[in-house]
Amino acid sequence: MSSVLVIGTGAIGAFYGGRLARAGCDVHLVARSDRDTLARHGLRIESAEGDFTLPRVSVFSSADKAPPCELVIVATKTTANSHLEALMPSWAAQARAVCVLQNGLGVEAAAARFAAGCPVIGGMCFVCVSRVGPGHVRHTDYGWITLAEHRGGGAAAGITPSMRAVDATFAGAGIETILAPDLAAARFQKLVWNIPYNGLCTLLGADTHALMREPATRRLIRAIMDEVVAIAAASGHPIASSFVDEMLHATDEMAPYAPSMWLDARARRPLELDAIYAAPLEVARASWVAAPRIEMLHQQLQHIDARRAS
Amino acid sequence: MSSVLVIGTGAIGAFYGGRLARAGCDVHLVARSDRDTLARHGLRIESAEGDFTLPRVSVFSSADKAPPCELVIVATKTTANSHLEALMPSWAAQARAVCVLQNGLGVEAAAARFAAGCPVIGGMCFVCVSRVGPGHVRHTDYGWITLAEHRGGGAAAGITPSMRAVDATFAGAGIETILAPDLAAARFQKLVWNIPYNGLCTLLGADTHALMREPATRRLIRAIMDEVVAIAAASGHPIASSFVDEMLHATDEMAPYAPSMWLDARARRPLELDAIYAAPLEVARASWVAAPRIEMLHQQLQHIDARRAS
Secondary structure: OOEEEEEOOOHHHHHHHHHHHHOOOEEEEEOOOOHHHHHHHOEEEEEOOOOEEEOOOEEEOOHHHOOOOOEEEEOOOHHHHHHHHHHOOOOHHHOOEEEEOOOOOOOHHHHHHHOOOOOEEEEEEEEEEEEEEOOEEEEEEEEEEEEEEOOHHHOOOOOOHHHHHHHHHHHHOOOOEEEOOOHHHHHHHHHHHHHHHHHHHHHHOOOHHHHHHOHHHHHHHHHHHHHHHHHHHHOOOOOOOOHHHHHHHHHHHOOOOOOHHHHHHHOOOOOOHHHHHHHHHHHHHHOOOOOHHHHHHHHHHHHHHHHHHO | OOEEEEEOOOHHHHHHHHHHHHOOOEEEEEOOOOHHHHHHHOEEEEEOOOOEEEOOOEEEOOHHHOOOOOEEEEOOOHHHHHHHHHHOOOOHHHOOEEEEOOOOOOOHHHHHHHOOOOOEEEEEEEEEEEEEEOOEEEEEEEEEEEEEEOOHHHOOOOOOHHHHHHHHHHHHOOOOEEEOOOHHHHHHHHHHHHHHHHHHHHHHOOOHHHHHHOHHHHHHHHHHHHHHHHHHHHOOOOOOOOHHHHHHHHHHHOOOOOOHHHHHHHOOOOOOHHHHHHHHHHHHHHOOOOOHHHHHHHHHHHHHHHHHHO
């Protein structure tokens, strides 16, 4: 697919939108607060794989001002999903695919509602990238995206033609992908990382290495990961038993990282608690699985989020 | 008992030592960093029940410089218990009683070792009192002490003559007391409060009211209290089922309070994690009781304590 609309120009939207644009895709960005800076100075990507700048980018204040595109990438925070309808283009249902690059569980449902009939692909980004400022992001590690197609009721879609088309688009920009047959299983895999690190880094004011260095928090991270794996298994989306060790190892190997939730808390932005904590806990309850540590982390983060809001 | 040695002049030692001295007891204080201020300016107690000052107090840099007393009150932090031997007077075994006014579980064992033969009474202070500065404490709420006598192996001692003698001493200073037959049960009762509030206030940087106001943390506090009750019951020291509600209610009613652990963390002092978290978790393991929330809180606090130390 040669034309791409990217909604949201935070770390994820700017990084992957920039990669696609550099590779020659016809990329249009929808930005809010960063629009003027993007229009004037374009995108600046500092990356472990080579810095680059795109002095000119096509940027709009709303999706309907952009020309219709084959692929729509949703890269906003999930905290905006309740008003996703206003962010999506009116022609979304006519796109060839909508790809949701967000964290959490069940986040495709909102996009599927406003692009009825268009295939909706969930994309889980295993990437360390942070927004440094408007139109300026820093990529420190990893970068692959796991793709899986959304089905109503959470059924596994298998590997679909739409997934292959999205895959080819990313591949053309040198973005590694993994195609997964079961979206919920893939979402839970990502949550094995996000649930412990996003929450604990935010709560303890520490980066990933500070948590991993301390035996007590290292044990806690593993215990929380085990709870995520248990919820996934009980809800019919088992994760390979080696996956927890792989995630711990990957985190040890990567540069010290400050997850976006910690950055959100520091900037007093809303935390993505519904998608990353409340939705998996809902599945846990429905599957009769105890997840006391995830529940406790959620409660602690709710306190932080409520204090910010007050 | 008319002569009292108080080891430690933090909030607890200064408050109760001051109350006893005001009532006419022959009180001698053992202080370290606060000694000069105490010697020069005495004690200043701001209290909801009436402020008072004691311009002259008897203060020493070590217990052996003080005259032998009938009652020894240990009011140091439990983090100093590993070198309690150096803090206790050489004549401790000849005292009529040693009363340990500390938080946590098993804290009497250290005193019992260095005062062999002398009755050791645990005292659980249900009091909101904070050290404002050297020799200056602020009492905002409550004040009663639950007393119970230590026995090797954790057996219940019943109501002993030594407890009654300590009780009479406190009563003479208008300090309310409750006599409890089972020290471990009484210790666990106090932990029902200390375990959730000390840890969560420290971790979230919030006072008791901020935690109680937020439904998520309120639910978490109750869940943590339930775990403490379960450990107590499984280890043979059951707590009345109404006790959790009583503690929640008492906390709602009292003025917003910053537990000492939070103050310790802010001042970068060691946290009392062994007595308040590790010891009860040890009992949980020995009794085959799961306490995932207490364990998680301990792990989170260990991270904070380790960061302080580094």
